[in-house]
Each structure stands twice: as C-alpha cells, then as structure tokens.
Amino acid sequence: EQELARELRQHNDLDAARQLVMSHLRFVVHVARSYTGYGLPLGDLIQEGNVGLMKAVKRFDPEQNVRLVSFAVHWIKAEIHEYVLRNWRIVKVATTKAQRKLFFNLRSAKKRLGWMNNQEVEALAQDLGVSTAVVREMESRLSGHDVSFDPAPESDSSEERDYYSPAAYLEDAGADPALVLEREDWEEDASQRLLLALDELDERSRDILQRRWLNEDKPTLHQLAEEYGVSAERIRQIESSAIKKLQANMVA
Structure with missing residues (x-):
C-alpha cells in the first residue's frame, strides 16, 4: 500500500491508483451499508462512496504513517452524506395508488376541517373508496414534516440536537x-x-x-x-x- 501510494504521489502512476482503489472497494460497501436506513438504493450509496474513495486516494500522503483505510473513511462518508442530503426525505407522502388518490383530496379537506373526527374520516373514506385506516395514515403523514439531516446548531441542549438528528442514529455506530x-x-x-x-x-x-x-x-x-x-x-x-x-x- 505504501509503495503504491508513493508511486502515485511521486510519478502520477495511474496503475498504482487503480490498484489502491480496487483493493478498498469492499471497504466502501461496508460504509455504504451503514446508511441503508434512509431507504436509498445501496448501489447509489456505493457509487457515491467510490467517488469519495478516489478523492482520498488522490490526496493520500503515505509519509503521514496512517493507513489509507483510516484516511479514506472520512472522504467516503462525506460523499455519501452529500448524496443523502440531496435525495433523502424521511417520509414519501404518497407511495401507493390509494394514497396518491387520497393525498389531494385530504389536503383540501384538512384546510376546511382541520384535524378530522371519526365521522368525517369515515365519510371521506367512503367517498374515495378507501379504508379509514388509509385516511388516518395519510392525515398523520400530512401533519408531519421533514427534519434536518444534521444536528440543528440553534438547539438549546445537546441532548435535543442528538435526539432529533437522523445523522446521529441512522448510521450504525456499532459497526465501524x-x-x-x-x-x-x-x-x-x-x-x-x-x-x-x-x-x-x-x-x-x-x-x-x-x-x-x-x-x-x-x-x-x-x-x-x-x-x-x-x-x-x-x-x-x-x-x-x-x-x-x-x-x-x-x-x-
């Protein structure tokens, strides 16, 4: 590893760079798997991690007495974080045909009625041909909102920042x-x-x-x-x- 890194750094040896990248692809997969809790395709997470790996290989200094894997993990995670930030939303509001049908009707109903009672839920469900459970689920989804991926800096307590930040718990900290x-x-x-x-x-x-x-x-x-x-x-x-x-x- 050190010799390949020196060849790349001193002589811009592209074959050495390729060998360094290829030998660490399995590591990228390990990192990417710890982000599957966001519901994003694993293949896309791996692809973004590979970009980070290539950036790390290009910047790796073998004279610093650290392993490439320890240096690269930060670049790999940074690229995956950027991808998640661009593509992730906690709840995809309307995912089934019934939910998409309900989505537009329920939005207008909630503007008129606010939080609906059981009778109103049953009436809307009958009109749209869906179950009351579907109406309640969609009502709950429409009342929710996205939260920040990273801890909110303006939060008063560190405990509050950690609790509401997906970045704090969706990555598996127990599997480095x-x-x-x-x-x-x-x-x-x-x-x-x-x-x-x-x-x-x-x-x-x-x-x-x-x-x-x-x-x-x-x-x-x-x-x-x-x-x-x-x-x-x-x-x-x-x-x-x-x-x-x-x-x-x-x-x-």
Whole structure:
C-alpha cells in the first residue's frame, strides 16, 4: 500500500491508483451499508462512496504513517452524506395508488376541517373508496414534516440536537467499517494459514484432527481407535501432537 501510494504521489502512476482503489472497494460497501436506513438504493450509496474513495486516494500522503483505510473513511462518508442530503426525505407522502388518490383530496379537506373526527374520516373514506385506516395514515403523514439531516446548531441542549438528528442514529455506530474489514481480513488470513498448516500434517493426523475438531459430527476417541486399529490413548496422543504441530505451523 505504501509503495503504491508513493508511486502515485511521486510519478502520477495511474496503475498504482487503480490498484489502491480496487483493493478498498469492499471497504466502501461496508460504509455504504451503514446508511441503508434512509431507504436509498445501496448501489447509489456505493457509487457515491467510490467517488469519495478516489478523492482520498488522490490526496493520500503515505509519509503521514496512517493507513489509507483510516484516511479514506472520512472522504467516503462525506460523499455519501452529500448524496443523502440531496435525495433523502424521511417520509414519501404518497407511495401507493390509494394514497396518491387520497393525498389531494385530504389536503383540501384538512384546510376546511382541520384535524378530522371519526365521522368525517369515515365519510371521506367512503367517498374515495378507501379504508379509514388509509385516511388516518395519510392525515398523520400530512401533519408531519421533514427534519434536518444534521444536528440543528440553534438547539438549546445537546441532548435535543442528538435526539432529533437522523445523522446521529441512522448510521450504525456499532459497526465501524474499518474494524469490520480488518476483522474479516484477519479471519480470511487465519483460515488460509489453517489450511496450509493442515497440509503439513501426515494423512492420519490430519484426518483425526479434522474429524475431531472441524466436523459437525465428532467421533469419540474409541471410535477412531477402532477404525485405525490402535488404542484410544494412542489416538489421544496423535491428536495432541497434531494440535501442537498445527499451532507451530500457524505462527511460523
């Protein structure tokens, strides 16, 4: 990563830039998924995040001793935030055919009647051929309003700003994309090292270890002893020796 970044910074190596971008695309997906609570297409969120990633790659300084993923997350989120601000509304007022039909009629009715009672709701529902539940839902939607994506600076208390700001709670704060990606990379690397370490064992040791530790249905020592024609104690010794070899091979 550092060498590719230096090639890009010092020689404007576009191939190095492409490799840096391609190697971090999965990270963009992790970030974008934490914004799906807005109801916007995931593909669009990812596309905007990719724009942020490319901007980050262009501005990344490898001499600052930080990983690109830590630097890029701010650029990726900034682009996604801009997209959400341009396209997001908490409630799409009329989404079904019945709601669209009701929308225009109910707006005029509310101007005349204000907040309607049960009799008025039933009369309007009958006139328009919809249920009273649909009328009540639309009435509630028309009485609502959009709220700011970011905390309102004029709010008196920090608690009020945090509570009413979608930016404060619609992003999943419990799943830091950088940590998620790092954990997945570690798990993938550990799995690869496990497979390589297993290949270093002899066939019998590998078979015993896999069946005792990796299979769903684990045979007992006595079952394996009968199969291999040795004592259960001998199977235990082989298993113990194989585990030690496996651990040594994995940390080598």
